[in-house]
Amino acid sequence: MLGCLLAKSLWRGKARTVLVVLSVATASTLVSAFLNIAFTVTEEMAKELRSFGANILLVPKSEPLEIAIGGLRFVSPEESAYLEEAELPRLRTIFWRHNIAAFAPFLSRMVEVEGEQALLVGTWFDREIPIPEGKRFFAFANGSRREVAPDKGTFHTGLKNLSRWWQVEGQWPREDKDGVLIGNELARRLKVGINDRIRVAVEGKSVFLSVRGIARTGGDEEKQIFVHLKLAQELFKLPGKIERVQVSTLVTPDNALAARASRIGPANLPPEEYETWYCTPYLGSVIYQIEEAIPNTKGKAIRQISEAEGAFLGKMRLTFILVVAVAVLVALLAVMATMVTAIFERRQEIGLMKALGADAKQLGLLFLLEAGLTGMGGGIVGYFGGLTLAQLLSVRTFSLGGLGFSLSLQAAIFPITLLAAVAVALLGSFFPAKEAMRLEPVKTLRGI
């Protein structure tokens, strides 16, 4: 009986039903789109920020005191300390290896270029490195061990991926050919252009190298010249050695736990907290894991980048949450208003039903069921609408080809959207329906 009534009433007021469903759908589109975006936007922003430089610097434990001035850099020979190039691929074996976006090693010495002093830097420009194979485990403080699925294949990295803000005129040098990338200021001073050959003298020995590109960065790099690492190692007679590594990692902004870990040291955290800390990509925990993986290394946070990033992302998240809250509120109000109108239009219907002997409970059930059904319909339509909208928004905002949809995230968003839709529909029809039922049937029927 009730079902029959319900179907009839929904069908007879087709236009009205469609309107209500549409308005609920609009609202839940907003809810679902904003939830999607709010959860992923800071991640996207973080990724975006990562293309602007390393946030971790790896140096040997006994880091020498360097005298760096005006783009030149001196280290006294007896103090020099090195890392092994061969150990670098281990960076991709740590727990948060997927968060390591790029890294590049550096080895530099003063040389004479065409009679002028300049810093020659050896680095990886663009490299495919194999990832070490084998099973890996991570042991936690409480003794549990977690196996980590091994990665296969190779990892693409180097200075070109690390420092995307460099403006290079000409080409990046190749890894297998002896070419140099020269800083803009140095090139201007030496009056050399692309494809010119320059003489580089190290410790009395000299080689001729051709210029493949001119780099503009605004920083000290403009006074330096860059060659591939192997060549630098040969020139300096330091096979397999590197001095420092810049690493770009995706990290979450520090919170209270991360602050405490850096204050008292991760080893002094209670076991559960240690595990949480270890399994969260804070800057501190990533550095800790790198230090574990590569012996004799000290990791330093490049604060200029990391702090600004953390602060910025924190603010962004808060802003988005507030904006989203406001937007959702508006959407819900819009739906409520529509529901009120819809019920109001049916005052006479309610009056008639009451006059025919329906009691308030039955009527309430009918209207709430109707509202629930339309809410559900609108919610489902809106959820998918929102998904599309979020995709559209993120493609427009971030040139990353859309969001990565994680099922677990969707599993949370779908019920929330549906719930919001149904709740709003119910709430929107509850008050006007109650109001309508309080009225005398005679009066409503007479249209007063």
Add this chain to the structure above:
Amino acid sequence: MVAICAIALGASLVVAALNLRYGIKERLARELRSYGANLVLVPRTEPFLKESDLVILEDKRLKDRIIGYAPFIHKVAKVDGKDVVLVGARFSQLSKISQWWQIEGRWPEKENEALIGTNAASKLGLRLGDRFSAVHKISQLSLSVTGLLHTGGAEEHQVLVRLETLQRLTLLDGFLTSVLVSSPAGKELEETVAILQKAWPQAEARTLLQVARAEEAILARLEIFLTLVSLLILTAAGLSVYATMSTAALERKVEMALMRALGGEERRVAWIFASEALGMGLIGGILGCAAGLLLSEIIGLSVFGSFIFPSLLSLPIGLALGVGISLFCSLWVVRRILALQPAVVLRGE
């Protein structure tokens, strides 16, 4: 009454959204400035810049474009027989453009105090409160450590002292090696560079691309995003006002029919209701603008801890939306009702 509330609410949300759309961008752009300086001034041909030329940066045209600047002099000196880079800086200005520096101890205040990079400190065997002397050629200087500096950058290898102190030690009174400048990002940055270039020809203004590019990219993304969100809010607010206004007009179906039955012309009846809607729209719009301003300031306060500058555009748009939508809705509904036969309406069918 309900209608006025709905209009006010809609308008307030629109005003708040628009305010945030413009205000937040500015605030976040400022926030990004904590990335540090995005311009550096270096000598063009001569080995040094003149300190007296810094007045150029205080010039009226440049003052608004520069958030902060810090002059530096870099020199290698011997501490404990080891070569170290000594940096002379004005600490009050430096602390403003390098907020990310972590200092154990405190910033130097007096003449002979120094801030020392952690790596330099460990290599020179210095700790907080220690005294040491720096030697450059024949002159010598006695300094005490007031703070240890963690930055993760080159500063960790340096000793920072007051600008005048180092100038005196190296006999380079009134000379500078570089000036770091922090300036609003985006298009303005290029203009700033051009102006600087003209105003101070001895100096070469260089954009620190790492910082500048990051800022540009983020601000551009942010702008698109906030525009889209404002549009969505605008649509939603419009819908909610529309729905409420329709209800309000429907409630008065009988009244309208009665007017018609008593001989009121369709136009006049519509006009009466429209002017009513106009009034409601105005009142609601004004209330909404005030509430919206309040809302955006609350959000600004809670996110940034300071007020955001209200965008002048937001108020007229908010008002126009209130009036426009209420007028449009009521006319729409009124016309639909007036098209019905008064007799039918009055009979309540």
